[in-house]
Amino acid sequence: WKVVGGADKGGIVVRCGKDLKSEQEAERLSTGAIVRQDEFSAGRLRYTLFEGSGPRAGWVSIALTGKELCVKVEAPPGACDDGALDMDQAVEVGDVVAERITMDYQKSAACQQRCEKELARQVPAWKMVTIPQVMENHAKVAPGMFYGLEFPWTEQRLIDMGPAWLTKAFRAAGTLDDDNEVVSIIPEQKVKVTTGNNGGKFLFEVRYMRGAQGLHTKLFAKIPHPCEGVTQSDRLSTSVNKQPMELYELNANRLLEATLPVKIPKYYFGDISNETSNWILITERIPFADREPLDFAGRLVQQGRRRGPLAPYVVEGPYDKCLDWTLRGPPSEYYLALVRCGARMAGLHRAGKMGDPAALAQHFEDWSNKPIEVFGCKPAECSGARPKEQKMKIDLALKFMSEDGKAIFPSFCSDSAFKSKLERTLLTFNAYSAESLYWRHSNQDYIALTHNNMNVDNAFFWRDEDGNLDLGVLDWGSMGQRSLGFKLWWWLYCCEFDVLTGSIDALLDCFVSTYAEFGGPTLDKNVLRTQFVLTALEQMLGLCAAVPQIYKMCKKPEWKTITDRYDDRIGKNIDGKSTLRLYLQVMATISGIIHDLRWKGDEVLSQWVETLCSAHGMPKKGDNVIFQ
DSSP states (O other): OEEOSOTTTTSBOOBSSSSTTSOBOSSOBOTTOEEEEEEEETTEEEEEEEESSSOSEEEEESEETTEESEEOOOOOTTTTTTTSOOGGGEEEETTEEEEOOOOTTTTSHHHHHHHHHHHHSOOOOOOOOOHHHHHHHTTSOOBOTTTOOBOOOSHHHHHHHHHHHHHHHHHHTTOSOTTOOEEEEEEOOSOOOOOOSSOEEEEEEEEESSOOTTOOSEEEEEEOOOSSGGGHHHHHIIIIITTTHHHHHHHHHHHHTTTOSSBOOOEEEEEEOTTTOOEEEEEEOOOBSOOSOOOTTOHHHHHTOOOOOOSTTOBOOOOOTTOGGGSSSOHHHHHHHHHHHHHHHHHHHHTTOSSOHHHHHHHSEEOTTOOGGGGTOOTTSOOSSOHHHHHHHHHHHHHIIIIITGGGSOGGGGOHHHHHHHHHHHHHHHHTHHHHHHHHTTSGGGEEEEOSOOOGGGEEEEEOTTOOEEEEEOOOTTOEEEEHHHHHHHHHTTSOHHHHHHHHHHHHHHHHHHHHHTTOOOOOHHHHHHHHHHHHHHHHHHHHHTHHHHHHHSOGGGGGGOOSTTOHHHHSOBTTBOHHHHHHHHHHHHHHHHHOTTTOHHHHHHHHHHHHHHHHTOOOOOHHHHTO
């Protein structure tokens, strides 16, 4: 159907139900929109939006007082692919119809064959790049490492390169048949994706010469941050300091789609240039249902309530880091789901069910079986930064938490006893920095391939008919083999402190049991906890060094009038990134891990030092090493 009415009113009225007295949607369905009929009764049409703007689904009248509002038209190309639900695979609840989310494609022969072809592709090894190289080359056009095609790395470049390029790219990646083609690219005007600390994102639609089941028209693209203005430092951080994290993310989608034991968006194309550090990833678009602005202001917290669940198989979110009050269910339930998913992946890897070990080591980060020499251990010296330099950073952080940022940090952060404890704890960890890294990677049972940063914003969640929470996973940057305690921290570090503290035993138990269930060795829960705490202390040193960056994001004079964490100046995303909100919350969380008697982070570190020194027959490092 095509909407022909409402031109003078910005479109036609959409209601939530068939009844003309049911709740009216805030937005109208645009004149000229194309919709697919899901149900028709007595002049009322229940639709799914295919093209145009307005509510994605709802009820409209096809005529009003003798005037046509909607007319039947021939289905345009692509209208019978992902826009049309397979009703045999759909679940209907009231007025909501959502497609049952499955892994059918990932388990298909077609997906398996595509991944096998990619694994056989000869790709040159990554050569490390420098900041001057990125600054000099980031604006250049260059072919990618995988397919040898020049590619776009901004939304406008994709539009300019057009359908002919996209057709060639999809065919090269094996995601579009040779006798089909992309005939148009339609930029998404209504929904702009602004979140993302390690890259930019945008949405677009395509039309094909011939639509087909499973050939998505609504797509998502991930690209690097511009190497200029407010995102220049972020670009240099990801392209240089974290390299080649984007290569690993592209490889996860390109190589492991048929192997991963979790739903991921269907891969269409991805490539990266070692010369320019530019890259692009194109996948299917996840149909997130909660497109309204996130509750940065904490209104739900103040009201003491939480939004309820959606209909079965309707995808919640998108969520963002350090906003757990916006989750539609208890946060602990979401973090348990994340841990279970990551542990399952790790267990399957240890069982040899994630692919050829040599290929995985070649295409992803690999910290397994490293000799002690590579870690830079110094038994009689400080193996971290120079203590005096580190102390200056710690002192600046303590001053910030107890003075300018006092209103948003726990009151104990202003206590002199805590300040002394935090300084001693962090300087002690700094002295054993390399030894800590070595120890976390010395027992191979505690190293496996799994997601590196599986937070709630890197997943998409839904519930089945029985209300059970399930999830798919996004953002595979830095995918690889690393300490499982390290991984676990980076999955949970944005959890609210009270939730994390109250759930940590259940989360550790979940990881240990799931890892073993899917083929991994049985782990010692206390060793995993120690790895977790050491990784938290490691991050706290980085956060102390980031205080000048905090003042750049929120100027020092502003802090005089900030009274809580929900203030827009620190609670909202800054330049489209959650960095500031994350830094502040995680600093408070790690302070709690050091201070709170349920954690005793300082004692965990002391006991670990005793065990390490005893095991290796070396004396403990003295105060002259730790503090001078």
